[in-house]
Amino acid sequence: MDITVIGTGYVGLVTGACIAEMGNTVYCVDTDPKKIENLKKGILPIYEPELDTLVTENHAADRLHFTTTLKDSIEHSNVFFIAVGTPPGEDGSADLQYVVEVARQIGSLITRPSVVINKSTVPVGTADLVQATISEQLKQRGLDLSFDVVSNPEFLKEGSAVNDFMHPDRIIVGTESENARQVMTELYAPFIRNRPRMMFMGVRDAEMTKYAANAMLATKISFMNEIAGLCERLDVDIEHVRLGIGSDQRIGYHFIYAGCGYGGSCFPKDVKALISIAHQNDYEPKLLQAVEDRNAVQKQSLYNKLMTHFDGELSGKTFAVWGLAFKPGTDDMREAPSVVLINSLINAGAKVKAYDPIAADSARREFPEQWFNEQKLTIVEGQYEAAIDADALVLVTEWKPFRRPDFKALKKLLNHPLIVDGRNQYDPVQIKREGFTYYGIGRMPINA
Template sequence: MSKIAVVGTGYVGLVSGAILSDFGHTVTCVDVNENKISDLKKGIIPIYEPGLETIVQKNHYYKRLDFTTDIQHAVENNDVIFIAVGTPPADDGSADLQFVLSVAQSIGTYMNGYKVIVDKSTVPVGTGQKVKDMINSTLLEREVEYPFDVVSNPEFLREGSAVQDFTHPDRVVIGAESQRAFEIMKEVYRVLYLNETPLVETNIETAEMIKYAANAFLAMKITFINEIANVCEKVGADVQKVAKAMGQDGRISPKFLHAGPGYGGSCFPKDTMALAKIAQDYGETISLIETTVKANERQKMKMVDKIVNAMGDIEGKTLAILGITFKPNTDDMRDAPSLVILPELAKRGAKFKVYDPEGLKEGIWRLEGIKESITWSENTYEAIENTDATVILTEWNEFRTLDLDKVRDLNGGRFFFDLRNIYNKNVMLDEGFKYYGVGV
């Protein structure tokens, strides 16, 4: 079994570290945030991810998983070091690598023998070489020589199902420059390797590009069906049946063909912009992705127009907002459609009663700018009571089985904006609602 350090205990780092320890490795997770490390040692995790808390607590109890702020100790005492820190978008849309390169410098400062340094963060093509250069220059300043390898090992985790995705991946991508590094990484993923998980061995640059290309394609697929949905509304077609028939074509598949208010989250918005910037930096045009970014922002505004056009003047009207996270089974609100849709409706004078099963904590500070317009509710029906419309923004399971008689009684306006298409339009109309979906 390997001795592994994971630097960064955000979404990717914590999931990776916890499950690698569950594979039997000895893992040390490192973070500069002392409060976060203290909580993790108590079994308190900073994110909502189904199944993760149990894995963290179990492996910490069995001493396979530990947490520290001491990066020197982690580098000196582990053989494989994962870099899993944030790469937020810079002003020009490129990925900000300051945290990645800072970790690389620390690794070079404390390295005491051969190490495999693994880029787990989503990073632009060429980052692996920058990490290598940073470590080499730091070793040169120390006037020491230690061999090391840099590996690109991108993650393909979906928030809300990350445990399943890590333990049952479609593939594991490993980009490296030496057979020694490949063999060590195969040992890291030995549990998956024995289960015949496909292993893609390639160079560093190809591995880095695979991650961006995959995410950009999925974002493009979502945007495609959203734009088809907008046309469907104009011509009288049903986008759900269009998407189902498309998905039955084996060349297309049904995944990510669900019309809605636009994609959000920590990956698609950031990665599409970063890929477009990479292309620009190398003198290439990647117009499909550039258009995808613009169309996704336009889709959010179309949801605002849908509500206003249906209800007319919304000044002083109160809307029940069900769900504000970018997707269900997560508390993540990064680039969530709600962060555009609610402020735009607030500009037009709307008030909100908001309920999300996990979004309250993050929602309070992310929607600080319109806090005077928001009343936070403790459950679905409290949010719906005495409102003029119900708006479903996130398809949490509990919103799929609403008591429609109760909703009708509580919601005087009978307006029902199902922006995730989880209800049948004809049923809702028969129930007396003024129903509006996306592309139906």
């Protein structure tokens, strides 16, 4: 098959590379010329395990092409993936301008019956909008071409996106068309050879499935974070509660880790968008609003613990921060709890020395240059370097090298033996033995 993927962000690039790997010819289109030039040279805009090899090898094998114009791919392909961004607008609703513009271009260029597959996360009814936009263009061109619009949401996780695409739990396909059904079945057959994982449903059902999946996962996290707050007041350890409830198969162990809040490009955006969709439809999303509110509170929790410990006096202090990315395995800092913490600390007059295995460059783009120049914020090269003369260590992202640190070395480096653990990585018994003061999430503080 010859396929076009429009948008080379996480979803688009992973989709394009994985489909090319299965022997298809894929044209990846992006309006950003720098991005396209870099991709041709094997320079990727994102860090994602295995993706660089997949991109370079398939590009070299002439199966994966990069271009800035849809025109270049149109004569070869009649299957189009739309994978452009749907960023939140001011009211939290998904901004569909890029999706609509791509639909307009497709409608203005296609010359053969086509299948247009929407992979971007979009509100219910967007497939209809794409359909209408393409039809309008065809009408203007006086062409009577048949085409199908399919909703095929992506469930990839950053840090394991290639693996998720290659071994999907399920492939959701929203379509009413038999032709589109066949195309999608053929396209995904190599990924699900041993396990039939295609689920067909209506277009609107598929669009809602994506939002509901992310909102459910975000709800699990906010629920645990809410219980964690209560645990802190009742001398209960949320980690024991987590294991206790996770063993119930109806609940399960996944996504019930209390922490300093969820971040990333999906959960915050999609929960906000779903709230906005509800409001547009005169429906009060009480639970979703609570999920969002709890997460906002949660992202402030590390700062609040430091404020409590230091009696509101953070000015002039220095804090070591371990982990900047919104989760391990990625350099993505979008909506990361580290951003909320660092902003609060610096605004309170404190200094921050931060370390992250791969998100250093993202951090340099995230914060004002002035903070680096004035050494309010320093990004250091090693985890122990961050601790030198710091008044506390705050663990924000649970990268593996942070899990079993050399506590003795840490104690020597820090001004105070104080750890604030935003991901409950440490065993309170060991922490006590090592002589640290310790704050976790949903567990009682330990005083050295």
